[in-house]
Amino acid sequence: MTMNSELSAVLAHVDDNLDEGLERLKALLRIKSISTDPAYAPECRRAANWLSEQLQDLGFEAAPRQTPGHPVVVAHSPDQVGPHVLFYAHYDVQPVDPLSQWHSDPFEPVVQTDAKGNRIIIARGASDDKGQMMTFIEACRAWKTVTGTLPVRVSMLLEGEEESGGPSLPDFLTTHRDELSAADIALVCDTRMWDAATPSVITMLRGLVAEEIEITCARKDLHSGMFGNAARNPNQILAQIIASLRTADGSVAIPDFYDDVAEISPELKAQWAGLGFDEGAFLGTAGLSVPAGETGRTILETLWARPTCEINGMTGGYTGDGFKTVIPATACAKISFRLVSNMDPEKIRQAFRRHVEAQLPPDCTIRFTGHGGSPAITVPSDGAALQKAISALTEEWGKRAVITGSGGSIPVVGEFKRVLDLDTFLIGFARIDNKVHSPNEKYDVESFYKGTRSWVRILAALAD
C-alpha cells in the first residue's frame, strides 16, 4: 500500500471501531485515579498497569516506572523508522467534590446526548486527560492493527501526578534523560481546540518570574497619632513602588523590561486577527469591558505575546474588622511577571529589584524572596514538522488549523525543553465547555473520534 492508501485504510478502521474505542476509554475512566488523595494510590497504580498492558498489547515496550509518588508509564514502539515523537499525557484525575452536584457516578461513565444534540461521555477525567490521552493511543492501535506498524517512532510518557503538582516528574526526566531525549519532538494532548470547529496547535507559552518583597520601616508597629507624619509608612512606600510598575498606557514601566521582547511576525498577527476572537465576550466572562494591557494591541496579543506584571497579593498593617490606627512596621507584596519570547527570568528579576531599590526612601529596607522563574516557550512557527501537523489537522477538520498562544505556563513543556531539549506541540481536542475540574466533566464523542483520526493523520504526516 502507498502511504495515502494506508492512511485511508487506517482512518476507515477508526470509523468502524469507534464503539470499541469508547469501551476502552470507559474502562480507563472507571479507575478512580485521584492523585492528590493517598487513599487512591492503588487506583493510580491500577491505571498505570492498565495502560502498560494496553500498550504492550499494541507491541510497545511498556512498563509502569516507580517514582517517589505515582508511577510514570513509559512506552517505546519497537519500530526503528522515521522521526521520533514523545507523546505526553496524564492518567490521574482531579477529586470529584462536590459529589452532590454530579448527575451520575463520576467513575461510571455515561454516554448521552446533550442539550445541543452532541453525543458526550460524562465522567471524571473524560476530558482531562484520559479522553484526550486515549485519542492518541487509539490512533496508534488503528495504525498497528491495519498496517502492523507505526509510521513514526513513538515513545510515550504517561504521568500520574499532573493534578497534584507533579512533584516527581522533573527528577524522573533528569534520571531518564538519555532514554527520553532521543525523541525529535514532544506532543502534549492536554489542551483544547480554538473553538468546536477549529483545531489549533499552541506553540507559545508565557514564562513566569515570581517575586515577594517585604518593606520594613520602623522596627515595630507605631501608633498613627503619636508617629503619623514623623514615621515613614511602609504601606505608602509599597503602594508607591507598585504604582511605579505600570505606565498609564498599560505597559510595564521597569527599565530594560522589553529589551528581549520580540514582535510576532505579521503572518501570525494576521492569523490571530482572523480568529474572530470576541474581546467583549471574553472580558464579559469576568464582568469586565475594557482591556487593561498596552493600548494599540489586541487582547490576544497582550495575553499571548506580551509580558505582564501582576500584583498577586499585597498586605500591610491591620486588615481585620473595624479599624486600628497603626503605622505598621512592614508591608509585603507578591508580584509576578509573565514572560514572552527571549526574556530571561533572572535578568527580569534583577531589573525589577534594581527598579524597586532605586525608589526606596530613607529608613526603609527591603527583602526580596524569589519564587522561581521559567522562560517563555516559543516553538518556531515555520518549522517543517509543525507545518505537517497543521496540514494534517486542517485536512481532518476541514478548517485551517490555527497557531495560538497561551498566557499561562504549562510546566511540563518547560521541563521538556530544559531537561530534554525538546520542542513541544500542544495539540488537544477538548472544548471550552468540558467542565474540567468540575462536576459532570464531559468529552464530546466527536472530540474523541475526530481526535483519534487527527492523530492518525499527524503520525502519517510526520513520517513524510
Next chain:
Amino acid sequence: MTMNSELSAVLAHVDDNLDEGLERLKALLRIKSISTDPAYAPECRRAANWLSEQLQDLGFEAAPRQTPGHPVVVAHSPDQVGPHVLFYAHYDVQPVDPLSQWHSDPFEPVVQTDAKGNRIIIARGASDDKGQMMTFIEACRAWKTVTGTLPVRVSMLLEGEEESGGPSLPDFLTTHRDELSAADIALVCDTRMWDAATPSVITMLRGLVAEEIEITCARKDLHSGMFGNAARNPNQILAQIIASLRTADGSVAIPDFYDDVAEISPELKAQWAGLGFDEGAFLGTAGLSVPAGETGRTILETLWARPTCEINGMTGGYTGDGFKTVIPATACAKISFRLVSNMDPEKIRQAFRRHVEAQLPPDCTIRFTGHGGSPAITVPSDGAALQKAISALTEEWGKRAVITGSGGSIPVVGEFKRVLDLDTFLIGFARIDNKVHSPNEKYDVESFYKGTRSWVRILAALAD
C-alpha cells in the same frame, strides 16, 4: 486670710501630710478595678464607692451613678463661688498580664527608691490614672481642711471604663448634659509632663477621620496567566490611588485638604522650638532617622499641628505562604486622616472620596465605608484661664510651663467639647518612664506631691 496667705497655708498642709496622702492612694491602688474583665466588676464598684465616700467626707455631694457598664462617680462641691471646673479622671486600670514580669504584687503598692534615686510607688494604676486622680482630690482635701472651702466651684467626673473603650460615657454625658455643662472648663489629669522638670498643658489634639475602601474589578478571582494584561488588577489600582495621596515632599496631595489648616502662632512655634525636643532620639525609639512629614517643618509641628494621611492597612489577593498567580477581584485599604485646627471631618471625607473616585479607571467600582470622624481640639492659647494655669504650674515647678500638642486623639476631650461645649486643659504629672499598661507601673512620689501642690495653686489661680 488673704488668698496668698491662704495658699501658703494650704501648700504647707500638703507638705506636712504627704504620708497620709500616700496612704490614701495606696488604699485606692489595692482595689483591683480592672474594667475590661467582668470578673472584676465588683472591684470597680468598690473603687467607685470608695471615691464617693472620700469625696463625701470632703463635703462633696458625691455618688456612684449607674451606667450599662461600670459606675461613674459624679461629685459637686457645694461652694457656690467663682468659676466652675469639671475635673475628669478614671479609676479603672489595665489588666496586669504578664503577671510573672511584676517584681511585686500589682495590687499591693510598694514605695521604694529606684535606680535613679527617686522615690516611687509601684502598683497597677499608680500612674494611670489613680495616682494622677488623687493629686487633684488631695489638693481639694488640703483646701477644705485648711480653709473649709474650695477657691472655685468643683465638679468631678470619675469614670470606670477608660481602659475598656469607655462605651458608657458618651451616653452618660448626653443624659446628664444640664448637670455637667454648667462648668466653665474641664480639667483632665491623664497626661504627662513635657519632661521630669517641665510641666505642660496640652491644648491641641488632632482629630481623626477613618475610611475603608474596597476596589472591585472582575467579578471573581482570575488566573494571571489567562487574564494578565487583559483584566484590570485591583491591587495595582489601589496602589496607584494610595500613591496619589502623598506628594514627594511629604504633604497630603488631596485637593482642598489644607484649606482649613491654620498655621500656629509664631509665639507657639518659638515655644516648641525652645523645648529642646531631640528629633533624632525620638525617631530612634522606632528605629528611624529621617522624618517623613512635610519638609521644612519640625517633627513636633508635623505631629501636633499638621494633618496626616496614613494607610493603616491594606490587603488584596493571595497573602499566605508561597505563591498564587491570581488576579484578585477586590483589594481593600483602611486609611485614616489626623486633623488639625478647623478641618471638618466630613469635608475631608468627601474630599478624599472625590479624589479617589476621580482616579478610578474603567471596570472598577469602589465602596467606601466610613469609620467615624472627630474634629481636632484646639484650646485658644491666649485664654485667661489657661494663662492662670500656666502661671500656677510655672510657680510650682520653677520652670516655665509649656503649651504642647498631641498627635493622637483623647476621645473624652472631644466628647466634652461636643456634648458639653467645654474646653479642656490636659494637665498631668506622669513621666515618660512610668510603664503605664506594663508590668511594674510606677508613679514618682514627687509627681504625686508636686502634682497635688500644682492643683492647689491652679485652683487658687483660677479663682482670681
